[in-house]
Amino acid sequence: MNNPQDVVDFVHNGHKRYLPHLSIDCVIFGYHDQQLKLLLIRYHDQENWSLPGGFVERHEALTAAAHRILYEKTQLTNLFLQQFYIFGDSPTRLNRIEIQNNHNKVYAKANIAIDEDHWLAERTLSIGYYALVDYQEVTITPEFLVEGYCWVDINSVPELQYDHNEIIDRALVTLRSQLYQQSIGQNLLPEKFTLPEIHSLYEAILDRQFDRRNFRKKLLALGLVTQLEERRKIGPHRSPFLYAFNHEIASKPFEEGTMTEF
Amino acid sequence: MNNPQDVVDFVHNGHKRYLPHLSIDCVIFGYHDQQLKLLLIRYHDQENWSLPGGFVERHEALTAAAHRILYEKTQLTNLFLQQFYIFGDSPTRLNRIEIQNNHNKVYAKANIAIDEDHWLAERTLSIGYYALVDYQEVTITPEFLVEGYCWVDINSVPELQYDHNEIIDRALVTLRSQLYQQSIGQNLLPEKFTLPEIHSLYEAILDRQFDRRNFRKKLLALGLVTQLEERRKIGPHRSPFLYAFNHEIASKPFEEGTMTEF
DNA sequence: TTCTAATGCGTTTACTTTACACAATAAATT
DNA sequence: AATTTATTGTGTAAAGTAAACGCATTAGAA
Numbered sequence: 194m195n196n197p198q199d200v201v202d203f204v205h206n207g208h209k210r211y212l213p214h215l216s217i218d219c220v221i222f223g224y225h226d227q228q229l230k231l232l233l234i235r236y237h238d239q240e241n242w243s244l245p246g247g248f249v250e251r252h253e254a255l256t257a258a259a260h261r262i263l264y265e266k267t268q269l270t271n272l273f274l275q276q277f278y279i280f281g282d283s284p285t286r287l288n289r290i291e292i293q294n295n296h297n298k299v300y301a302k303a304n305i306a307i308d309e310d311h312w313l314a315e316r317t318l319s320i321g322y323y324a325l326v327d328y329q330e331v332t333i334t335p336e337f338l339v340e341g342y343c344w345v346d347i348n349s350v351p352e353l354q355y356d357h358n359e360i361i362d363r364a365l366v367t368l369r370s371q372l373y374q375q376s377i378g379q380n381l382l383p384e385k386f387t388l389p390e391i392h393s394l395y396e397a398i399l400d401r402q403f404d405r406r407n408f409r410k411k412l413l414a415l416g417l418v419t420q421l422e423e424r425r426k427i428g429p430h431r432s433p434f435l436y437a438f439n440h441e442i443a444s445k446p447f448e449e450g451t452m453t454e455f
Numbered sequence: 456m457n458n459p460q461d462v463v464d465f466v467h468n469g470h471k472r473y474l475p476h477l478s479i480d481c482v483i484f485g486y487h488d489q490q491l492k493l494l495l496i497r498y499h500d501q502e503n504w505s506l507p508g509g510f511v512e513r514h515e516a517l518t519a520a521a522h523r524i525l526y527e528k529t530q531l532t533n534l535f536l537q538q539f540y541i542f543g544d545s546p547t548r549l550n551r552i553e554i555q556n557n558h559n560k561v562y563a564k565a566n567i568a569i570d571e572d573h574w575l576a577e578r579t580l581s582i583g584y585y586a587l588v589d590y591q592e593v594t595i596t597p598e599f600l601v602e603g604y605c606w607v608d609i610n611s612v613p614e615l616q617y618d619h620n621e622i623i624d625r626a627l628v629t630l631r632s633q634l635y636q637q638s639i640g641q642n643l644l645p646e647k648f649t650l651p652e653i654h655s656l657y658e659a660i661l662d663r664q665f666d667r668r669n670f671r672k673k674l675l676a677l678g679l680v681t682q683l684e685e686r687r688k689i690g691p692h693r694s695p696f697l698y699a700f701n702h703e704i705a706s707k708p709f710e711e712g713t714m715t716e717f
Numbered sequence: 718t719t720c721t722a723a724t725g726c727g728t729t730t731a732c733t734t735t736a737c738a739c740a741a742t743a744a745a746t747t
Numbered sequence: 748a749a750t751t752t753a754t755t756g757t758g759t760a761a762a763g764t765a766a767a768c769g770c771a772t773t774a775g776a777a
Contacts, residue, residue, distance in 0.1 A: 214475070214476070257544075258543075276541065282516045315513075316474070316513060387724090388725090389723085404766070406767095409726085411765085427724095430724070431724045431725080433724055650756090651754085666736075668736095669735065671757090672734090672757095676733095688743085691752080692754040693743060695755055
């Protein structure tokens with residue numbers, strides 16, 4: 194929605210194209226400079242930032258919708274993208290007056306008033322998806338109603354619209370818990386990467402330090418990565434070996450938690 | 456919906472009361488005789504069994520809706536009930552003809568025809584919740600359109616309607632992975648229970664055997680249960696101590712998986 | 718050649734999990 | 748009253764896993 198006409202069409206006809214009462218909110222984690230960041234957007238005339246989101250088309254598979262929305266926001270495809278929860282309890286989601294108010298401020302930019310029984314003003318449940326992307330590869334397409342985009346550090350997320358802070362908290366917990374079961378790093382690292390590279394990535398995501406040597410043993414023991422023959426030239430120091438994710442093992446289906454005998 | 460009039464009202468006016476395109480499906484695990492079972496229902500003139508489900512009222516919190524639906528089906532309150540996924544990918548959910556067909560068979564019992572653009576015939580996403588109940592305490596209220604109920608063993612679930620088998624698979628994986636983080640046994644065991652009782656429960660849920668002595672150590676180490684002073688008389692054998700769940704620890708929020716250094 | 722800052726790889730120690738043995742006990746049987 | 752049987756209570760040794768740590772290797776710069 195890059196121009197006023199698109200917005201007008203969306204507001205007037207969106208209910209025919211999309212499932213009402215349901216949105217997808219994306220928690221897009223970005224990795225850059227050994228830091229974990231988060232993509233936020235701010236709509237026209239809104240004080241608080243929001244998570245990027247979108248709607249599900251009436252005959253579109255849910256996962257496909259999530260990928261489409263992510264593509265529309267970042268221009269990236271084939272990402273690691275995972276559903277983690279559906280949010281439908283927060284009182285902010287049931288406060289019709291606040292929701293209508295916010296929408297009216299946003300859509301005023303396109304000279305549209307959203308009345309009380311407009312489809313956009315109705316109660317919405319939100320399906321949370323999280324993705325991991327390379328900060329630098331994201332191409333933001335300027336949308337008409339979006340005033341600004343920003344990447345914030347995961348440790349200093351401001352107060353967001355509606356229940357979006359809760360959504361982020363839950364996304365982060367899920368991401369961290371899945372880090373050793375799925376090949377989550379895939380979109381953040383080149384096909385071949387060095388041990389120090391994946392080491393820094395994991396430290397950024399989990400926000401703690403790990404012993405370099407034990408870390409290598411762990412990844413190899415889990416079968417998450419394989420050491421290659423090649424090395425990479427990194428300047429004035431010893432050339433590190435390259436590693437690659439093990440697809441067979443890495444993409445195995447969701448697992449029971451790490452329970453041992455029990 | 457115990458009589459034809461209720462059904463007629465639901466079909467004609469349900470779209471005003473409930474959110475369309477969205478249902479809640481409940482995977483109700485029952486424990487009895489040291490076996491883990493599952494509650495299924497069969498609607499009128501349907502070949503396959505289904506999961507019990509329902510709709511979310513327009514201004515009802517999602518969790519509240521799940522509890523209400525579970526109460527309507529089982530007459531039980533205050534259960535351990537947990538959302539685990541939202542299903543919106545299965546091709547069966549997008550096959551309008553099959554859905555309309557099935558609905559027409561079901562609602563024929565109330566002499567209602569569901570036409571192509573009826574709200575019930577539209578595409579529906581389903582939010583999966585799972586619950587654990589004591590088999591014996593469940594009171595099934597006979598519903599007009601429901602031909603039968605049954606408890607099936609978790610290891611012999613028949614082919615179900617739509618994607619309900621997939622929903623069960625995922626519920627079971629989630630239940631098992633959360634068994635040591637949340638006080639899941641609470642609804643299945645009396646307030647005070649013996650070690651052999653909770654031991655059998657866990658074996659049934661995880662479908663494997665555990666060493667009695669290590670099991671006790673594990674539960675105590677996790678702080679999930681506390682040993683009481685009292686014992687229970689169990690007939691011709693040594694009286695076992697009673698245990699109780701530790702609420703403070705047990706009801707802590709969702710957790711990162713069991714990651715150690717990493 | 719030496720120095721520096723990084724990687725590669727191994728060993729020891731601590732902790733957690735698993736395997737296993739034997740004592741205690743409630744009631745029925747002799 | 749002693750014995751038997753089936754069950755529960757608790758400790759301890761062995762195995763496996765994770766954490767701490769030491770030292771050699773190496774690429775380029777001084």
